Amino acid sequence: RKEVEQDPGPFNVPEGATVAFNCTYSNSASQSFFWYRQDCRKEPKLLMSVYSSGNEDGRFTAQLNRASQYISLLIRDSKLSDSATYLCVVIPGTYKYIFGTGTRLKVLA
């Protein structure tokens, strides 16, 4: 089993839709989690941290489910500009950053 797994997509959704991605991780000792956004041929940019209690930033909500070992990212009212690849990052207890391969989102007009 991979350390971090994401559905590669693409997820094609119409503007205004709500879309959610999951990211599963194998190491139950993992302590910290992040979501990054990566545009085509650009560097990843931090989108948000994922706290045990969840985290909301505008249209974006991140949640952690320790029992099932996954984190999720929910995007409400999708915009064309949300089209990108979303990477999850998991930091196991060893403080090594494990990046998922990303989920590609396309928001259609």
Added chain:
Amino acid sequence: DGGITQSPKYLFRKEGQNVTLSCEQNLNHDAMYWYRQDPGQGLRLIYYSQIVNDFQKGDIAEGYSVSREKKESFPLTVTSAQKNPTAFYLCASSLGQGPYEQYFGPGTRLTVT
């Protein structure tokens, strides 16, 4: 403005040549990292450094070398021993080696022919 710079943005080299990629940060971060990204793949760690004059191999260090003589700088040399050097190289930094978010530079796209 604080941030991470990488240069050049695009680099072309002939097989057999060593090439050095630059990475500079003015965020006063202790930890710095080098990753490579290939199409359809996740980021893979090449080297990381937690402090000046110290660095450790990542998952795919063979054919690469680094130095950390200054806190702000972490150059990566891609040697001729690296079998598949063509890739997108990303430098990142974080406050320290721990549960801190990483910030990335704009990347260098290296093509070796």
